[in-house]
Amino acid sequence: MSSRVPQPPVTGQLRRTEWAPPPIRSIQDTGLNIGILSDLAIKILYFGGYLTGNQIADMMHLPFTNVVQIVMEGLKREKFVEVRGGSGLGAGSFEYVITLKGIEKAHEALARTQYAGPCPVTLEQYVAAMRAQATARLEVHREHLVEALKGLTISEEMLGRIGPAVNSGKAIFMYGPPGNGKTTIAQRVGRMILGKPIWIPYAVDVDGQVIRVFDNINHEVIPDNEEDERRATATGERRDARWVRIRRPVIMVGGELTLETLDLVYDPINKYYEAPYQMKANGGMFLIDDFGRQQVRPRDLLNRWIVPLESRVDFLTLSTGRKIEIPFNVLIVFSTNMPPADLVDEAFLRRIPHKIEVGDPTFEQFREIFKRVCEARRVPYDEKGLAYLLQEWYIKQNRKLRAVHPRDIIEQIIDISRYQNTPPMLTKELLDRAASAYFVDLSAEY
Secondary structure (H helix, E strand, O other): OOOEOOOOOOOEEEEEEOOOOOOOHHHHHHHHHHHHHHHHHHHHHHHOOOHHHHHHHHHHOOOOOHHHHHHHHHHHOOOOOOEEEEEEHHHHHEEEEEEEHHHHHHHHHHHHOOOOOOEEEHHHHHHHHEEEEOEEEEEOOOHHHHHOOOOOOOOOOHHHHHHHHHHOOOOOOOOOOOOHHHHHHHHHHHHHOOOEEEEEOOOOEEEEEEOOOOOOOOOOOOOOOHHHHHHHHOOOEEEEEEEEEOOEEEEEEEOOOHHHOOOOEEEOOOOOOOOHHHHHHHOEEEEEOOOOOOOOHHHHHHHHHHHHHHOOOEEEOOOOEEEEEEEEEEEEEEEEOOOOOHHOOOHHHHOOOOOEEOOOOOHHHHHHHHHHHHHHHHOOHHHHHHHHHHHHHHHHHOOOOOOOOOHHHHHHHHHHHHHHHOOOOOOOHHHHHHHHOOOOOOOOOO
């Protein structure tokens, strides 16, 4: 599973080329031949039963006038559909029903692909749109990072490493012990730099084969604004509805990542492709969390990225063996809690210019994190209580500090207090109970 990160307001300064889908005025504007459009229309009618022309057009995400109307007239001439009248004004209100001959036609179309969603765009249209919306230049300054990482305890040295790495637009390798905020930092940075929304297609057509790009898990739709509505009303034309406007994606994957999921995934039942993670992340960030814990060897996974990282172009393979070229406008972040030497060699690390170590917090940083967590969770902060915790459970135990510990220990105290029906406090008793429940003796034998 991958996860989509909620997007807050943008704080970085970005320069990008403005692009929006042009309106569709004719079948030629779709880039597709009438045979592909007819197959899609007959499949939609086959699954939908009795549908008006306007309903078919809405499902195809194409205008009825001059496009779907011509497609339906062709299907009617071939006796694949019949018109059963209409309840409104205009040809779009006519109701269509599929004939026996049309059912055979639909079966033939379904044998090729069962995709019956929004009309795809062509590969050429997709490539042109992604290049037009590519990040031209990122300008992230200290004040932007401070705002994006608000609430986190980050040193000036760390800020000085993150900023240049982000401005480079190249891959970032984050490493260090678990629980110190690598994933959180990467997500916050991703939300900061992504900038204006991006247009992506619902699907892409490659010589009659469909690649589904949009999905509700990884993409967050931005509804049309009032300016778009006014423009459409004034001109009588709407943008190409085969495209959907989304927040620039921040897609995170973990141990489930395999080499197979980085290529087109063919569904043998529905007979269409699902776009790989990096294609869905185009224009945004692709965060590979827990790098090194995937089922594939780290070196094999990294070798997969050599060409895209250098050329900004990725090659995907269809089931026929044909390779297609797509833009690779993705900021890739590798995040790992394993020693870099155990994962990759020096030669590959040279290809990733920015390596950022996220180490353990100092005692002063740990204290600051603890105070912030107490304030956020409405637990009275007690300096003596924290001193006791550090002495008994860290210094005496020779335990390393982790940035995540304050949050987890406070959560333990709250859980215990709820059970006891008492207010949460940083008392010795509650701290001992919370710490003993949270920490595990890894040397224990049974």
